[in-house]
Amino acid sequence: MFRWILLFVFVAVVEIYAFQALRTVTKLRWLLWAYQGISLFIILYIAYSFTQFDRSVGQNKQSLFTIGLLLITFVPKMIIASMMILEDVTRIIGGLMREFLGDSNESFFSERRKFVSQIALGLAAIPFLSLLYGVTKGKYNFKVRKKTIYFPDLPENFDGLTITQISDVHSGSFDDPDEISHAINLINEQKSDIVLFTGDIVNTHAHEMHPWVDTFKRIETPTLGKYSVLGNHDYGEYVTWNTEKEKQDNFEAIKDLHRQIDFKLLLNENVKINKDGQEIALVGVENWGHNFKKAGDLPKASKGLTPEDFKILMSHDPSHWEYEVKDNANNYHLTLSGHTHGLQFGIEIPGFIKWSPVQYVYKQWAGLYEKTGRYIYVNRGFGFHAYPGRVGIWPEITVLELKKGQKIA
Template sequence: MRFIILNSIILLVLDIYIYKALRATNIKWAKSRVFSILWWTYSVLLFIGIIATVYLDLRLTVRSIVLVAFFITFVTKVVFALFFLIDDVRRGALWVTRRLFNKNRDAGEPLPAEVSDKLPEEGALLNEKKKGISRSDFLAKTGIVLAAVPFTTLSWGIVSGAYDYRVRRQKLYLPKLPKAFHGMKLVQLSDIHSGSFYNQKAVLGGIEKVLGEKPDVIFFTGDLVNNLASELKDYKDIFAKLKAPLGIYSVLGNHDYGEYHFGHAPSPEKARNLELIKKAQREMGWDLLLDENRKLKVDNEEIGIIGVENWGAGTRFPKYGDLKEALVGTEDMPVKLLLSHDPSHWRAQILDHPDVDATFSGHTHGMQFGVRTKSFQWSPVQYIYKEWAGLYQEGRQQLYVNTGFGFLGYPGRVGILPEITVFELQRGENPA
């Protein structure tokens, strides 16, 4: 919440800066009274809306509309302000040049040739508008055009991308997989973030798409909520519809602990909230694994399902997971499948346990922005996480990073769409 308030203050500063800059141009509509009224009415209403989302218990739909408006407005105005900043820097350079030029001229000192040759005539310094559009007006209008790009793109990502669930199919080759599990269908979901949703019908459509795959087993790899157990109120019954004959196994993600709402210090409210999230998963029929494991049995053959609490390699995320504790009792399992929310855990600890065959993670969301095709993928998040989307392999160990079912912050997706991963377990070596 402090993050939202801080950015609201930054947005208010941008409002003042852009407004004054527009009024200083020769753009006619920017000087009109109607423009002033519309500009400040929208800005004030948005600021009031943001404060209300922080301190009042608004309906989820209203809160979502306010946050959507805030996010798009913030990004658009940052882009727009950059163009005015460029013009102000240019103006400042001209002002400094003029002062130096006049100072040297008054002192009767000749300017160096390399300087005097580059100085504009005095008339041009006093009035840079000669014929046609001035540089300031040109930059302002260019800024408006280019600021429309993120506005249009992000708006389209909300309208078309937020609930555009895509099924990604992946064969998972495991050399020691028991024959009874060959061909088994496993579905992974991750990063639901219930508190961000504003369309129950669309979410139900995503869950029905999962059920249409008829999975044998389902994995959920963390972040069921943004912060609070109460976010599940309108969606718990929808997620309870998930069924699989061999069970639904889940773990906690960094957001499930409530630390972004209650802080890092222990408190009764924080502990109670976490217990409600755990209870909700049990009531939905999910088997929540808290540094523990289960044996999955088919036709007298078994594999191990292991789940750890959140553990991230960075300093920003909680380290609750105990991998060694979770592995206790799995020594005789021919194949071990591990659920761990944060993919940075794989390189930091899991690769030191070569008996863990495959790890299933989420967390990155693919930053909800980028490009993803069958043969190419890119997102800014790859500069933060080495493993951020899809299948990775090192030696005989594999990691799959799901880019998430829901969204957080920006209420949409551009290029990196919400994911339902369908694995087909295969006995043998990867032919690739």
Template sequence: MLRWIFFVILYLILGFYSLQAVKTASRYPWVYYTFVALSLLVLGNFIYQFTFGSEEGRVLSIAKSYAFGFLLTMLAFKLMTVIFLFSEDIFRFISGAYQKLFGIEKKFTFPERRRFLSMVALGIAALPFGALLYGMYKGKYNFKVLKYTLEFDDLPNSFDGYQITQISDIHSGSFDDKSKIEYAIDLVNEQKSDVLFFTGDMVNNKAEEMHDWKDVFSRLEAKDGKFSVLGNHDYGDYVDWNSAEEKEENLNDLKKLQKEIGFDLILNDSRYLTKGADRIALVGVENWGRGGFKKVGDLGLASQKISADDFKILLSHDPSHWEDKVIDDPYHYHLTLSGHTHGMQFGIEIPGWIKWSPSKWRYKYWAGVYKELGQYINVNRGFGYLGYPGRVGIWPEITVITLKKKPLA
């Protein structure tokens, strides 16, 4: 609750400041009053949704998610405006102080705001405003297929050219367009990969969120099977329950749903993928996350049935597990597949030039493929979205990885 109060207070403070730019830039009073009305409408809807809105079994219902999204959009607009106005006010203060010290009238007065600078501020502020609106309207379903080829010295010969598809962070409780999800499922199947991995967060909180999407996701195909693990949201830790038994029943319902969809859910356990006489060890851990996130993943328990000499693929939802526990493990996990970060659903990515998101301030490994100590991790940017109902620059991802035998030198 405190964080929402903070957003409201910040919104009001920035709103008062940004109104000065609108008032200075526009010659028409109706523009000013329209901006005031729009600001109050967005704020009023946010307060209503988070005070009286129904939870409908989710941390954020779709209505609440959009209320937060529009508030965030207006905040971004106002913040950019304020940055320009504040810089101008510093100049105005210095100019006023100079007049008081060295001017003829020896009094302190602020020079008037410059209309041109206010117009520039509003123009630049319109960029993040438009981007965030686009992210809610189009960006959240702008699915991208990202392909990687990874080479290994000790890859079993039969798996040379073996293709993996990974999806992560479905967050089905946030979806609001079935046709877009059906398109994405078709896109996954078009890759015709040998195996499909899902690395956690099927729902926001409750298994019932997946009921309307079960038939759609049941269409996922992979000839060697579909395998999954749980993410932090799958345990129902972020919503109130009437009893511990109710919470446990929800988790069991989700596990059952995964089976009905066709996933082999791996809970601190392992499987083998075989081709002829060769095999790959597939290890799946329950969620383990740094900080306050659930830590029930047990890498040692999950690997009891496999050999240290096996080529290994690890499914682990949170990439902090790889950094803190996996990299230095003597078993050497060749490839880890994770998700969780969503790339914060906002950033800038231009291949070969720039890759940035606020997510990097929290996670060292936050999106894409990384290599440490001869081991790889792919951090999937996520299939769905949570909180802000959109994506800007960090698009929903379907990962395709081809395993290759490294040629002899």
């Protein structure tokens, strides 16, 4: 009960300060009344939607919309409230000092309040517009990212091998067939030698993918094939099931989705990829996350392989590389992961800045990382989850080219 009181007080304080800022910069009564009415309606709608959340269903279109609405409306208000509270603290300290010094200048503080309100509203417009863009355009702003990686011991016949990687499809969140079809066309345009999918085909339920099977089946099968692994969302861990059998049936149906879209699902196993008489090993583990489900079995998946074999490891969660792979004596040359989505929020300006709050949780969260000649590439994700949008961290189709030799500085 106490936490609900705290939540109510927090929301009330934010709303009061946000309204005060608006009232300070405008005296239009119809605008102020409209603002209050819309704010009240949104608060009631969000509260109602959260009470309707069904743990047996999990995330759906309504919960996605609700989270998006919550972020778009409340984050800007929190920025406004923070600035106004800071201004109030400054005003109080200044007032106490004036009392002590026997001085007063109320008109100055009245003007300053309006100025601060204008600045707060201007700053709040940035996340408001960004989050709004994220849910309308950003979530389908697909980017093809290309990287070349050099390996001295890459078999000669694989020099120039191209890999297209996708990850974190989250098909249950999709709402625009044309945009998804465009993304599939982008995948096919890369004409890579092999296509790899590193997990999370759904949010929870197998049926989420059913409307999209034919679309994803259009991904062309290249010379060296299409392979996939499971992600943490593919195990149905985040909803309540009526029976264990129901959960297991859903899991089996999810695994079968990979067959339906013509991907070979690797379940703690490896396959040899042959090209003109030479081989590399493709190793696929089930999900292994430091803070998530640990179904991955790297020794089992690597059965029959030696440290000298050139290996590409598909492992959904990049924490696997950090805790079990990067220093492994079996020498995994390249690991492909996803999972983080880059939090679907951040700032990336190549050569200048690369930041997202998720970097404080995952050391490897987006792009290419290396340690002692071993690499991991973390795909930023194809789809979206929870927040129905993307800001600054765009959906990604990765194209990696493997080259034999040393990177030229």
